[in-house]
Amino acid sequence: MAGGSSSSSSSSSNPRASFETFFEGWLVRQEHFLEELQSVVETCEESRHEDLEELSDRVLSHYKQYYEEKSRMCSRNVFLVFNPTWFTPFERTFFWIAGFKPDLALRVVSVAAGDLTPEQNQSIEKLKKEMRVVEKELSAELARVQESVAAPELMVVGGRAPVDGEIGNIDGVLEEIRADMVAVLSNADVLRTRTAERLVGILNPVQKVKFLAAATQLQLRVRTVGLQRETRNRARN
Template identity: 55%
Template sequence: MSITPPRTVGRSNNNVRSFENFLQGWLVRQEHYLEELRCTLSTSHQSKDEDLRDLISRVLFHYQQYYEEKSRIAKHDVFLVFSPPWFSPFERSFFWIAGVKPGLAFRVVGSSVEDMSEEQVERMEKLKAETRAEEKELGDELARIQEGLAAPPVFEVARRVAVEEECGEMDSVMETLRVEMESVLANADMLRTRTAEKVAKILTAVQDVKFLAALTELQLKIRMWGSHLSR
């Protein structure tokens, strides 16, 4: 079941424009980072470890900026973030709780980093299992929220609102839903960032650059494919 809560059109449009403007600049910077990551990989044998770590920190901070801006918009309208018009239908098809699944990081590592030690593999597998467990927990929480929308009390309130009664009660129901959606989104975004940071700590500096280059390239390709399919 899908319910789109009412929101002020002007406020919604402002939020859309605000995030679209941010995203446009963010994507330009992401393309620059991809070029820097690729160049660094081509000369990694000449690079100092501290220089590689500096680049890694800057790229991770770049992603953190995205989540901070996303959180700001979510506080204004969390329902908008769950159905973001600034992403194409193709891009949204990869989404899990308004963003990519944290476990995607392990697939990217598997396809881009081929020289992990046994210890690294073991640590990565342990982290993967922990991440899957947290993904399931958050997925179950979102399912509980969605199932709650179909509960008889909600339908009863909606029926009374339809005949111009109990508007205050409906506002209370939607406020509860908003708070729950904000919470599950915040936890999902935290898991996404925490997983990427933990993966980075397991890998060496050169391996991190490989991982971040592959991840950034994949996201930009999905963006490009989505744009082409939407034409």
């Protein structure tokens, strides 16, 4: 009981450390899923569709755990989620609103899933158009929030320190910005997850496994390259 209380207290007092611990464990499980996916891909044409669906569901559930934990972290410190220290600078070059662009999943499926039927291509094209409309709206909303950071209420006029009443106004503006950033990030993550869910729903069981294997491999490969670059940079310095 005491150990659980200490863990809870540490988690609430240092959300970054808590999330980094979760993320490290999540990545280990992600690597295990990749091994399983790659093994199944080699024989998926002969596998039972029920087994392929079960594996796909487990992989998607694993991704869902990440987004649930990220959402909790966002409610604690959204500013840190927008500048996540648990990702390398190289990984962050692929980011859009604190995560990979939904469009990346569509590019992966076009390469990894194999031959698609005309009906599948039509459904994916429809999904792509709908996704890009929402993506554009969210980018515009984020730009509006970022512009509000430079609002007059946050500027110290003439280099003087703000008085008590002005501090209250600044705190109110900052809280409004924080809430707006949480909303934008939450909607971006909804777009990411719904795009993946709809995309998987278009694919057959064999295509699902191939797509998830390729997407997981890409994510882990980008991370590996990022870590290698960081190691080289430290060695130079």
